[in-house]
Amino acid sequence: MDFGRSPDEEAFADEVRRFLAEHPPERFPLDGVDAGYGSGAHSHAFMRALGERGWLAMCWPEAFGGQARPMFLKLVLLEELALAGAPFGPLAGSWQTADAIIAYGTERLRRELLPAIARGEATFWQGYSEPDAGSDLLALTTEAKRDGEHWIIRGHKIWSSHAGVSTHGLVFTRTSREARRSRGFSMFVVPSTTPGMDIRPIRSLTGDIYHYEVFLDEVRVPADLMLGPEGEGFVALLNGLDSDRFWGRFYKAPALLRVLRRLVDYANTTVVAGAPLARDPVVRRRLAAMAAEIAALRLLFYRAACLLRDGAPITYETAVAKVYADETGQKLARLGLELLGPWGALRRGSRAARLDGDIAHAYLTSLGHTIAGGTAEVLRTTVAVRGLGLPAEPKAR
């Protein structure tokens, strides 16, 4: 066993921290909101800066323009960025898309898209959910029909994060009707500017625009923008969802640690009834218990990371980690709101707001986290059925 960073990882962490000191994250212009997951806001400028350092493609094989560095450097980068509150919203999605393209992308995707991802120019939205296909994703009705060297996509996607500011959509479609419900799906990488796509914002309960819905009306997509084998997109997507749970939440632990540190600082400097909040034994215990939970969360993700690195099978580990990340985040936001009292309810920019109104934002955004990317309920069922071998409920046909 080994629970420390290797000398290489430590040296890389130093390099990242130096970069962040030289390029303070708050100076980068933002193009999409921070949805509270821990990866900050969507910022093309910040992504380009990461690209200039060579960090976006560092773990790709050399044949694809990478440096074949160990996967754990990506974890170091994510941790350091999250601890600093940097705006790297699209990063995990870009990496996942690149991995899929390297694994089974067409020549064109490899030639055109990988360099754009490496430079931090291409960012992606997911076109998976539909109005009537949420937890039951296979109920989706968006169809792609072959037309010579093109596919014509028709349908309606929803809850696509940052679709209005990202360059490409990953659109999951039905390409044939098969006896097995999970067959006949294919994935396309569709430039957001493709004619026929109408990308409309949905205002969230935070008051911000994070999600979009996308209407696809006779969208013509070249056949070589299909990602993965035709008709077997669901298998690819399932693997993608497993990795989505991992890469989409890995940075939650360091991001929560950052929030916890701010709350500790707040408790030390805020006097209530003549004594610092930090002297209240209940406050001390609750903050300390959160520190332990965040440390446990980090280790759940690192255990899953070791399995991913070693190519060991994953049945439930990322699902457990994702649910724990989201529920721990909700708990910390609740605790923060309680500690701040009436000030906790003040939004960013309000007169008298404390901690920049970040706790109110964290509280509101966290409500969506146990829903997005697989609800806590669906994932607990996954853990029980796939991880523990409990009998599945009868499937819909």
Next chain:
Amino acid sequence: MDFRPSSAQQMLVATAREVLRKECPPELVQRLALDPRGFDDTLWRRLAELGWPGLLIPPEHGGSGGSLLDVILLVEEIGRAGLPGPFVTSAVAGTTAVLAAAEADARRRLLPALATGERLVTLAVLESSASFDVDAVALAGAVPGRLTGSKLFVPDAHVAHDAIVAVREQGDVSLLLLPLDRAGLARLPLDTMSGEKLFELTLDGVAVSADDRLGRAGEGRRPLAAALTAGALARTAEMVGAAQRVLELAVEHARTRVQGGRPIGGHQAIQHACADLVRDVDAARGLLYAAAWRVAEGLAAEADVAMAKAYAGEACLAVARRGHQIFGAIGYCEEHPLHLLHKRIHAASLDFGDTPLHLETVARAIGLA
């Protein structure tokens, strides 16, 4: 980062699991739970033959020179099997105190018999404050002189040969190693809900001399802290092992218990409960291994150990309680193993510092004023 035990550790765990499956079956655990002595001499000798009591002891004193991480993996299996007895008390905490405190001749005198399991030591630290904070030690110890007072919650004193007694000398803490049959010492049993063998140790003018010292006068703080750290981690491992067993039993029950024509584990209410058991056990285990690794590597680990113990105290107890709900009425029976595992977890959560004590350590470590 690497979560895999070494091949030697894997072998230790596999052997432990097999031996305990054969020689410490649930029936034996049941019998010992109802037995006033709660100690099986034959089984203890068997474990001693395997070298378990000597795991932490260097080879030159008859042990195998293992790390605390090795011991933690072994104790996890002990917790999983529900093996009662003085292993953590003597072979982990007591032995760690001796290793950390004793000077050369005392090491030569004490360690070989500890390594073979022939000699058992217990720790007498707590007093009426019931706090494992070293500063709470108040029993006045004039050496040479006579000791009068009492120590509380002393584990396994009925089978131990000696007690490591923490006393206060001129404002500091000293350790004494007292044979439990010395005149003036009495062991009064406490009746615990877990069946753990705890005692009040009363000292009525017990004569002590410089020969009884374990380490130098006023230098007991460091070895005691080392013993408490090792004990806290071992008790955490016991909780994690016991919670793992609850998880295994609960999942098996959910798979096989049929009501209304289908296994209860086919219902989401039970599935989600089982998913939470996995989360709690895995999360507690991660903190345990990381903390034990840091101790074994000689890195600063005070906050890590405190987090691991505090976390397991909450999470493993939650596993036990949820387990009762999954098992329904059968889990309420004395003959069912669930309550023994539950009670063991509870006892372990109190030993070597309860959750509030460890959370206070964490609170300071994260910078709360």
